[in-house]
Amino acid sequence: YVGYIVGDGSVRLANERYRLSSVSAVFGTEQEAQELLPEFTRLFNEWGVRDYQHLMMPNGTVQLRINRTPVARMLAGIGVSTKKAPEKVVPYSIFQSPQAIQTAFLRGLFTADGCVYEGEKSRYVGLGSASKELLQGVQRLLHGHGIFSRIYATRRVSQNSFRYTKKDGTTVTYTPHPSYDLRISGRSIARFNDRIGFLIAVKQNKLTHVVNNHSFYQTEDDSVHLQSLEYAGKEFTY
Numbered sequence: 001y002v003g004y005i006v007g008d009g010s011v012r013l014a015n016e017r018y019r020l021s022s023v024s025a026v027f028g029t030e031q032e033a034q035e036l037l038p039e040f041t042r043l044f045n046e047w048g049v050r051d052y053q054h055l056m057m058p059n060g061t062v063q064l065r066i067n068r069t070p071v072a073r074m075l076a077g078i079g080v081s082t083k084k085a086p087e088k089v090v091p092y093s094i095f096q097s098p099q100a101i102q103t104a105f106l107r108g109l110f111t112a113d114g115c116v117y118e119g120e121k122s123r124y125v126g127l128g129s130a131s132k133e134l135l136q137g138v139q140r141l142l143h144g145h146g147i148f149s150r151i152y153a154t155r156r157v158s159q160n161s162f163r164y165t166k167k168d169g170t171t172v173t174y175t176p177h178p179s180y181d182l183r184i185s186g187r188s189i190a191r192f193n194d195r196i197g198f199l200i201a202v203k204q205n206k207l208t209h210v211v212n213n214h215s216f217y218q219t220e221d222d223s224v225h226l227q228s229l230e231y232a233g234k235e236f237t238y
Helices: 002-008 030-047 069-077 099-113 132-143 187-195 201-213
Strands: 009-012 022-027 052-056 062-066 114-118 123-129 150-155 162-165 171-174 179-184
Touching: 002 009, 002 022, 002 099, 009 069, 022 030, 022 069, 030 052, 030 062, 030 201, 099 114, 099 123, 099 132, 114 201, 123 132, 123 187, 132 150, 132 179, 179 187, 187 201
Parallel strands: none
Antiparallel strands: 009 022, 022 062, 052 062, 114 123, 123 179, 150 179, 162 171
């Protein structure tokens, strides 16, 4: 659930701008919602949360929303970002969790924002984001499973912006953010299938088809090289 929220959801804490705290998971299709709702609502029932909302939005997406401050605070407390997409990160608690927890987080995240591409000359498992820091964190987690990936800039910072006037008469200027894509290819696709996978059938079936119908050879250098070293502060160890 945390992985899915990071990928395609939001955590909002009540403040001067927002009257209610809320946690929302966004499903792109009704089919996706029907597959995931039983899993997520079972979790809510374990928490003792019964007043969640299943909302059909005007743009055709489905939201599962909880307007409970303790839930929003709990998620924020384990490191789920309350900021917008370009500033999302892998929650710090995930790096401190057992590998089984990290696996579940990755499965939820890739289910929300991941894809499987199968072309004539190339195929990969991809994860798109406006946050490069989020993808770098995912890359670190994948390394723990022997899964190698590369991050590509799919849309660089643009000087182009456009302005539009809202119904209330105010003018808003929008500047597109850069976007990035993490891609898993070669033998690492099979490792991803074995160790991570997806929560919804349409993506998992496509991944299984790629693995079953292609031979993966050693086409990339799996060795790891130090590129940079950054000071991260002090921490007690025992």
